[in-house]
Amino acid sequence: MPLFATYKVANAQKMLVKALLLFLLFRFCDSRDTLTWNQEQLKDDGGVLVSKQSKFELGFFSPGNSSYRYIGIWYSQTKVSEKTVVWVANRNNPINDTSGVLKINRYGELALYAYNMNNTPVWSTNVSRPVQNNNASTFSAQLLDAGNLVVFLDDNNEIYVWQSFDYPTDTLIPGMKVGVNWKTGLEWVLTSWKSQDDPGLGDYTFRLYPDQTAAPQYFMYKGLSKYWRSESGPGPPFVTNQEETYNFFNYTNAITRTTLNDSGRLYRLTWDNGGVQWKEDFSAPKSRCDWYGQCGANSKCKPDNINEFECECLPGYEPSSINDWNQKNGSGGCVSKRVGVSKCGSGDGFVNVARVKFPDTSIASRLRTGMSAKECEQDCLRNCSCTAYLSIEYEGLVDCLIWYDDLMDILVYTERGRELYVRVNKTELGRSQVFLERRGMLAIPILSALLALVLIIMLACWWRKKNRNTKGIDFVEAEELEETQRHPELQFFDLDTIIAATDHFSPVNELGHGGFGSVYKGQLPNEQKVAVKRLSRTSGQGIEEFKNEVALIARLQHRNLVKLLGCCMKGEERMLVLEYMPNKSLDSFLFDNTRQSFLDWEKRFEIINGIAHGILYLHQDSRLRIIHRDLKTSNVLLDAEMNPKISDFGMARIFHRDQLQDKTNRIVGTYGYMSPEYAVFGRFSTKSDVFSFGIIMLEILSGQKNNGFVPEDPSMNLIRRVWELWEEGIALDILDSTLKSYHPNEVMRCIQVALLCVQEDSKDRPAMSAVVFMLSGEASPPLPKQPAFVYRRSSGTDVYPLLSNRSYSINDVTASTMEAR
Structure with a gap:
């Protein structure tokens, strides 16, 4: 064949390939956001509905390692590179092959069919009969840029008969609600997936407690049992009126979602384009005190008590079982110290329990609007059943929350929180007042002691400055003493104890050394083995770095962090006493x-x-x-x-x-x-x-x-x-x-x-x-x-x-x- 003819054939083949590629490109770029009756359907062949601004997609998918097929909505990969499903239609009715078809049927329902069975849908929107009597040819289903799949009744897409936002699965996106419509009875609930491979109804639900008499609050349930409770109270993020009570997800410029996962954890996540990942903004439950009723009734849970029993009875209450309490089991809670049938008496008053999460308002409580703190107190005293009250100020309004029975699920915060006033009898109130009076009486000697301490510190600093070049200084620096007072849970070891434990820092006991000194194996008088990190006098780590390390490790408690047992500061000697690791370093x-x-x-x-x-x-x-x-x-x-x-x-x-x-x-x-x-x-x-x-x-x-x-x-x-x-x-x-x-x-x-x-x-x-x-x-x-x-x-x-x-x-x-x- 002539060279010129070969060249022409080759060019013709290239043109054919280019034409085919262009055809495929335009075919796939011709995306749509709407299904209409008897004209279009969505098959399980890779086709998807894409919202107008390409924010969300709807189509068939298989989760995780599953081969089952589901209809779902997910973020477009032009917005979120990691495929993230936010809604599933047939979550409990998967299709086991690719025969699925989504379309508007003759009743005006958006329905999913499979196995060529056109009579019985796998899933449908189940619109009401009066709506079905309308002309089905005007019905359409559109995927909006908000991620909402909406079925419209009219050609102008103004009247809708069904929307996916009314039936959330495990995820909230901006515009969705969690709550209840009192008029229609429709409840917006999050339900976890069964597993990462199965979007079916899981064990955990997140829902509003349907009670209009008290402050709205949200619960996470595991089955039928309360598992975690949100913070209570009127105001944002709650919306409450005669027709509905709900929490809604505000629109923001960021891509955000709230998800309830299959292990019972609620996450608020924001997409990080820089890190190409979901960034956690909030999650619950986290600490041991987050689990509902961790310490039972009439007690408070302190999550910061890492090494101590986290439960403590409220004023006027005592453990229901001393034996359980001594075994650090607080689930039985506390009972009133009052003797007799009467729940109240003359001389009753209130003890302030500061920085707490509201007690559960679903248990015999009532919200009284427009009632001042003083009126709230008097209202509680007039009712023998009243056990506690709390005053709430929000946007210039003052409301009152009153409880008439057990106080459940109280958590003590480190900084934020409310002031809860717990009702106590005359005797308990007297004890509290005596304690406050004694604390006030102690103020004078404490101030005197502090003044003396300041004088001692000034004298010590002067003495140290005068004897800076003298060896063998035998006192703890004032700042180190202050650190001792800041961390009373730390054990401060005597230098002689450390010397004896390490056999005078014998080279035989040296475990290793680094830029800041050496680490020695030691054994305390109680036969406990320890590791002693001895700071080198010529190292770059000074007193600031040492105190930094002591202060940091003292506050950290985790199974994958080394545990600090104590420290030793004597003159120029500075040492950390750590738990002994027999296998040394990785x-x-x-x-x-x-x-x-x-x-x-x-x-x-x-x-x-x-x-x-x-x-x-x-x-x-x-x-x-x-x-x-x-x-x-x-x-x-x-x-x-x-x-x-x-x-x-x-x-x-x-x-x-x-x-x-x-x-x-x-x-x-x-x-x-x-x-x-x-x-x-x-x-x-x-x-x-x-x-x-x-x-x-x-x-x-x-x-x-x-x-x-x-x-x-x-x-x-x-x-x-x-x-x-x-x-x-x-x-x-x-x-x-x-x-x-x-x-x-x-x-x-x-x-x-x-x-x-x-x-x-x-x-x-x-x-x-x-x-x-x-x-x-x-x-x-x-x-x-x-x-x-x-x-x-x-x-x-x-x-x-x-x-x-x-x-x-x-x-x-x-x-x-x-x-x-």
Whole structure:
């Protein structure tokens, strides 16, 4: 064949392919948002309804690992890259193949059919008979940009007969309600899925308690039992009138949703485009005191009592079972101390219980509007059945809540909360007043003692200044004494006790050493084994860092954080006494050829998840938001069961809840674990810890150190190698060769999450809450971009590629001196 003819044939083939592609493109771009009667139907062939501004889509889907087919609404992937279903039609009636068809039937109902059965729908909107008598040809179903699927009666789409917003499943989006319509009897309820693979009606529901006599409140039920209760009270976010009472989800510029998951937790989530993930704004229940009736009736639950029994009887009440109470079981609650049948008597009064969550208003309570606090008190005293009252001020109005029976589900807050006035008899009121009087009488000697203490402190400071160069100072600094008073739950050890416990800091008992000193194994007089962290006198950590570490660890309680038992401050000696970890640190197993075999895949995966939960606690679940700043395998200790515990909080920083990042001129940490923005500019945030966690994950997976991964190739480090293998589609090759048995899907998920954690831009890294979700398989991780690479110069100094060799600067902005260890 002539060359010219061959060229013409080739061009003709290319034109045909282009024409076919254009046809397919226009075919799929021809999206619609409406179904009409007897003209269009939606089949399970990949077709979807798309709202006008492409905010939501409706179509067939299979959840999780299920093969069943459902009709649902989800965010368009142009808005939310992670497929997130917000409504399901046939949640209890799935289709087991792809024969499903959604259409407007002859009765004007939007109906789902399957198996070519046109008579009996799998699911339908069930419109009323008077509506069915209308001409079905005018009916249409439209997916609105609010995510609401609406069936309209008329051609102008002005009269609707059914909407999906009236039948929520497990998710609220802006415009939806949870509550009740008193006129029609329609109830808007959230019901969890059965599981991630089954959207059928689950065990948990979130609904309004239908009581118009008291303040509205919402309950989460597990089956028929109350599981969690929202805060009560009039005002936002409640809307109450003669026809309906509800809570509605306001429209915002952000993409937000509230979801009740299959494990009984209510989440308020906002889509983070930068992090490509759902960010948690609120969740409940969280603490042990959140569960309904944790301490029974007539008691209060204190979630901050971490090491103590959380339950305490209200004034005028005593435990119903002393034996249960002594065994730290408060479910039986408390009963009145009053003797006899009468519930009241002359001389009754009220004791203020501060900063509490409302008692349950569904139990014999009444809301009286326009009643002042004094009138509320008098009204309660006039009724023998009244047990407590609470005055509410809202938008210039004063209302009164009164309870006439048991006071249930009271939680004590640390800062916010209401003032509850509990009714007590004359004797109990006298005790309370005597206590207050004694407290007032104690004010004079306390002030005198404080004045004396100030004089002692001033004298001590003068004496210390005078004898600054004298060795053997034998007193505790005033600031350290103040720290002692701030944390009375801490045990302060005598120096002689520590010396005896460590056998005079014998080298035989040395467990390890770092930039701030050495750690010794010790045994206290009660035979308890401990780890003593002794601060080096020449280290960079001064009294501020030491007090910082003491103050931080004292407030933290989590199974994946090392527990602080006490401390010792004597002269220039500063020591922490910690729980003893018999298996030392994680790096002692990972990078030791003889001990790597102890870490099989199941144990490594448990360690990864344990570290993730520990960091999540620091970032989100503790009372403080804490940035560790020095996460690495040597700071992860292993207990006797090889459970991981994060340690070494000397460099940690506390963030305010609304604080996103901070900056420092003193960059401390360990090369190879520091994020680029921290190493170069001194900027740190929760995402700095996420980067360090990503490095730890890669080291656990590979059994190799990030630094010095390939000694003969200075430009190659662990991150770079993993990324190259990822791009080649052979990422599993990075896995530690000593692992003979593992789950490929879990390993690949961990590698993908680790690469997301070590992204160069902090905005591209997920939050720890998302990391935990992705590791558990509850969320699918997005594809990672190229991560941040760190290069090692021949001199042995780690340098980020953008740093110049001379000034450690980037774009003429000079970074501060780095202190590595």
